[in-house]
Amino acid sequence: MIDDLLEVTLPNPENFLKIKETLTRIGVSAKEKKLVQTCHILHKRGKYYICHFRELFKLDGFEREVTLDDLQRRNAIAKLLEEWDLCKIVDDSKAADHSMKNVKIIPFKEKHEYELKANYTIGGKK
Numbered sequence: 001m002i003d004d005l006l007e008v009t010l011p012n013p014e015n016f017l018k019i020k021e022t023l024t025r026i027g028v029s030a031k032e033k034k035l036v037q038t039c040h041i042l043h044k045r046g047k048y049y050i051c052h053f054r055e056l057f058k059l060d061g062f063e064r065e066v067t068l069d070d071l072q073r074r075n076a077i078a079k080l081l082e083e084w085d086l087c088k089i090v091d092d093s094k095a096a097d098h099s100m101k102n103v104k105i106i107p108f109k110e111k112h113e114y115e116l117k118a119n120y121t122i123g124g125k126k
Contacts, residue, residue, distance in 0.1 A: 002059070005042070005049040006078050006094055008087035015086045016041060016048070022086065024116055025106040026077055035106055037118040039077045048087070050078040053120035072099035080105075 010016060019041045027038040040056060042049045052074040057064040075098035081087045089095050106114055 002044065002049075005051055005055060006074060007090040008041075008048050008050055008078065008081070009090060010048055010087055011085065016043065019050075019081055019086050022081070022084075023077070024118070025108065025111055026080070027104060028073075028102050029104040033113060034115045034117065035104060037116065038103065039074050040118075040120060040122055042122065050074060050081065050087070053118070056120045056122065068097075069099070069101065072097055073101070073103055076100045076103060 010019075023039050023041060024037055025035070027035045029035050038052060040051055040053060042051050042056065051059075052066060052070045054064040054066045054070055055074075058066065075095040078087070078089055078095050079098055082089055106116075
């Protein structure tokens with residue numbers, strides 16, 4: 001399963017926290033002023049991965065379907081992070097198929113105006 005995740009490298013170790021915060025503001029908006037986080041950054045065995053939250057549930061042993069749309073959104077978000085020089089995708093062929101369909105990005109200065117929700121918490125109780 002870990003081989004299916006999208007591995008990234010960080011040009012600077014402090015980018016981990018920058019990416020973690022940035023991902024809280026990128027997701028799907030079900031209704032106005034509410035955003036559900038789509039992706040998380042995972043640090044596992046010295047490597048970093050950008051993961052869709054459903055991939056993380058699968059890693060925890062839960063039955064979850066990860067759709068093509070889920071992977072395309074994950075890849076598009078990873079490409080954005082790469083464009084912003086926060087990370088580098090290790091195997092670019094894994095992120096070749098990407099789509100920003102239904103993805104919303106909240107600017108940092110507007111984040112207090114939104115209800116930000118995460119469907120998965122890394123390190124949370126199982």
